[in-house]
Amino acid sequence: MSLRKNKNCIIYGGGGFIGSHLAEELINNGYKVTIFDKLNFSKVNILHLGKKIKIIEGDFNNEIDIKNSLNGIDFVFHLVSSTLPGNSNANPIYDVESNLVSSLRLFDECVNQKIKKIIFVSSGGTVYGIPKSVPVNENHPRNPIVSYAVIKNTIEDYLYLFKHNTGLNYVSFRLSNPYGERQNPYSNQGAIAVFLNKVVRNEEIEIWGDGNVIRDFIYIKDAVDALVKSISLDTSKDIYNLGSGKGYSLNKILNEIKLISGKKPKVNYKEARKIDVPKNILDIKLISKDLKWQPKTNLREGLLKSYEYYKKINVEC
Numbered sequence: 001m002s003l004r005k006n007k008n009c010i011i012y013g014g015g016g017f018i019g020s021h022l023a024e025e026l027i028n029n030g031y032k033v034t035i036f037d038k039l040n041f042s043k044v045n046i047l048h049l050g051k052k053i054k055i056i057e058g059d060f061n062n063e064i065d066i067k068n069s070l071n072g073i074d075f076v077f078h079l080v081s082s083t084l085p086g087n088s089n090a091n092p093i094y095d096v097e098s099n100l101v102s103s104l105r106l107f108d109e110c111v112n113q114k115i116k117k118i119i120f121v122s123s124g125g126t127v128y129g130i131p132k133s134v135p136v137n138e139n140h141p142r143n144p145i146v147s148y149a150v151i152k153n154t155i156e157d158y159l160y161l162f163k164h165n166t167g168l169n170y171v172s173f174r175l176s177n178p179y180g181e182r183q184n185p186y187s188n189q190g191a192i193a194v195f196l197n198k199v200v201r202n203e204e205i206e207i208w209g210d211g212n213v214i215r216d217f218i219y220i221k222d223a224v225d226a227l228v229k230s231i232s233l234d235t236s237k238d239i240y241n242l243g244s245g246k247g248y249s250l251n252k253i254l255n256e257i258k259l260i261s262g263k264k265p266k267v268n269y270k271e272a273r274k275i276d277v278p279k280n281i282l283d284i285k286l287i288s289k290d291l292k293w294q295p296k297t298n299l300r301e302g303l304l305k306s307y308e309y310y311k312k313i314n315v316e317c
């Protein structure tokens, strides 16, 4: 493992879906990786990384855990969220306390410990609210309809404030809908993971609405490629959309799944939810230019890789 100077990264929430892929990509690029996640968190996503990573178990809400974990770190990836778009409106106070306050403590400590850059994963699918038109660029007004997105926006605003007042360097990525291996198919986030897993298991898929909502889906390895690139590049902006720049309806996804699996998904269309925006596609011109980055995996390839993964885990369990 490389021990080069200025190569020490910590991923808060690193045991999760995105964090595990990010850790892999950082290691492939010669970085030294520490994963910070909850006490006794499931190691299933990172088992394959073995001794290539250091693990810290702690609580993102605990000031001392944060302070200690930052010792010797150069770059910080902030991937913790205690809420999802779908459940955050139920308790905004919890959202503020567990996500916003803890993030501010982290930023304070990053200033104290002279962290070189914070990379924050925000949400391109929710911070804009219902887009006036698509594709949505970074200057589109932010009119969130879920508390989750209010918090993501506020964290971005505080990052700006910290930068202005203390020089803390950061980049925020407004990530669209990542999918791929290791995404939890039993969570309320990640339609593709849920669909693929249900198809493998021959179970019925529930869709809120008529399946015509359009989303920007990005294969996870393309997304983490951009996150890693942002460490070494001095970007002209602090905030970037991160998506495929392409929109597909849920019905189109189901059709693609039918083609790759040879199975006809069983679907139960239910009443639409108020929190789902009808159409979201991100404009990715800015990130493509500044990071010299493009998503490389087309939808069918990404779905196929993911389908193989869900087939495998269903055989194993």
Ligand SMILES: NC(=O)c1ccc[n+]([C@@H]2O[C@H](COP(=O)([O-])OP(=O)(O)OC[C@H]3O[C@@H](n4cnc5c(N)ncnc54)[C@H](O)[C@@H]3O)[C@@H](O)[C@H]2O)c1
Pocket (backbone or CB within 6 Å): 012, 013, 014, 015, 016, 017, 018, 019, 036, 037, 038, 039, 041, 058, 059, 060, 061, 078, 079, 080, 081, 082, 121, 122, 123, 124, 175, 176, 177, 178, 189, 190
């Ligand atoms: N998955 C998506 O569709 C998506 C889209 C846009 C943005 N994001 C953002 O990306 C980030 C990572 O998402 P993910 O899909 O990998 O989620 P995930 O749930 O798979 O991973 C998050 C990790 O954070 C850890 N965590 C939560 N609370 C913690 C705490 N108090 N202390 C320590 N660890 C804690 C969890 O144990 C988990 O391993 C989140 O901030 C999320 O809001 C996700």
